[in-house]
Amino acid sequence: MAGRSIIVHSLEDARTALRAASELSAAVVLRSAPAAGGYGGVAWFERLAAAALAEFPDVKATAVLDCGDAAGHVLAAIRWAAQPGHVHLVLRFTGDPETAARLADMAGQAGLQLVGEVEPGLDLRQARDPLAACRDWLV
Numbered sequence: 001m002a003g004r005s006i007i008v009h010s011l012e013d014a015r016t017a018l019r020a021a022s023e024l025s026a027a028v029v030l031r032s033a034p035a036a037g038g039y040g041g042v043a044w045f046e047r048l049a050a051a052a053l054a055e056f057p058d059v060k061a062t063a064v065l066d067c068g069d070a071a072g073h074v075l076a077a078i079r080w081a082a083q084p085g086h087v088h089l090v091l092r093f094t095g096d097p098e099t100a101a102r103l104a105d106m107a108g109q110a111g112l113q114l115v116g117e118v119e120p121g122l123d124l125r126q127a128r129d130p131l132a133a134c135r136d137w138l139v
Contacts, residue, residue, distance in 0.1 A: 001062045001090065003027030004138055005121030013124045014052035018059050020134030027060040028138060031092075031121050035068030042077040042089070050087045062090055064118065069095035074103050074114070082110035090115055 006017040008030050021028040030052070032045050042065060049063035065081075067073040074093050081089040090113045093100050104114040127133035 001029050001064070001115075002060060003029045003062065005029040005031045005064070005119055006134060006137065007031045007033055007121045007123040007125070008048070009033055009125055011048050011051055013130065014048055015055060016124065016130045017134050018052055018056035018061060020131055020138055021059045021061065022056050024135065024138050026138040027062075029062045029064055029121070031064045031118065032066045033123075033125075034066050035070070035073075037065050037067035037073040037077055037091070038070050042073075042080040046081055046087050046089055049089070053087060063087060064090045064092055064115070066092040066094075069093070071095060071099050071103060075106070078103075078107055078110050078112060081112055088112070092116070092118060 006028060008014045008017060014030050017028055017030055045065045065077055074091055077091050091107055092115050093103055100116060107114040122137040124130045
């Protein structure tokens with residue numbers, strides 16, 4: 001994945017991250033919060049990413065849905081994200097390696113990528129000035 005990770009919690013967060021990336025001509029990774037695949041769901045995150053990315057088509061961006069260690073959430077995300085017309089999501093799974101290997105195979109068959117460990121990201125929930133924080137993070 002190209003770009004630095006920014007953890008987004010809302011459509012406004014995603015827009016802010018993409019706005020900063022656009023201003024800086026930088027690539028960015030929009031990441032959900034840890035385990036958001038369970039409490040937010042794949043539909044919510046995919047639609048959030050689709051709406052934000054449509055507003056910033058010039059930005060090279062990747063959207064990563066964190067499913068924590070819940071294999072069922074990964075399976076639901078594979079079914080949803082593999083549908084035509086949906087934004088290509090990268091899925092994150094932090095469960096056991098054997099299950100991860102099986103899920104990675106299923107994701108690959110659906111044209112999706114499954115990752116485990118990710119680099120630390122800027123969490124916009126912690127930022128007083130999210131746009132300035134994104135600019136600083138992406139430089």
